[in-house]
Amino acid sequence: MSQVARMSEKAADPRGRITQGYISRLESGKETNPSLMKLITLCAIYKIQPNELFVKAARKTRRSR
Numbered sequence: 001m002s003q004v005a006r007m008s009e010k011a012a013d014p015r016g017r018i019t020q021g022y023i024s025r026l027e028s029g030k031e032t033n034p035s036l037m038k039l040i041t042l043c044a045i046y047k048i049q050p051n052e053l054f055v056k057a058a059r060k061t062r063r064s065r
Contacts (some may be wrong), residue, residue: 017041 018041025031034042043050 018045 018038022031039053040050043053
């Protein structure tokens with residue numbers, strides 16, 4: 001089980017918009033392009049600021065080129 005999956009077991013979206021299955025599909029690449037609201041909800045679940053998520057994603061994208 002991945003670190004994200006373990007974390008998601010502890011901190012679930014109380015409104016049910018983000019499920020364990022959805023997180024698993026994101027991790028495996030079966031689900032792509034999450035909506036802005038889902039990204040914001042994920043940030044709230046993991047207690048990070050949305051800008052942190054986007055900065056890390058931009059760095060990862062630059063490294064993979």
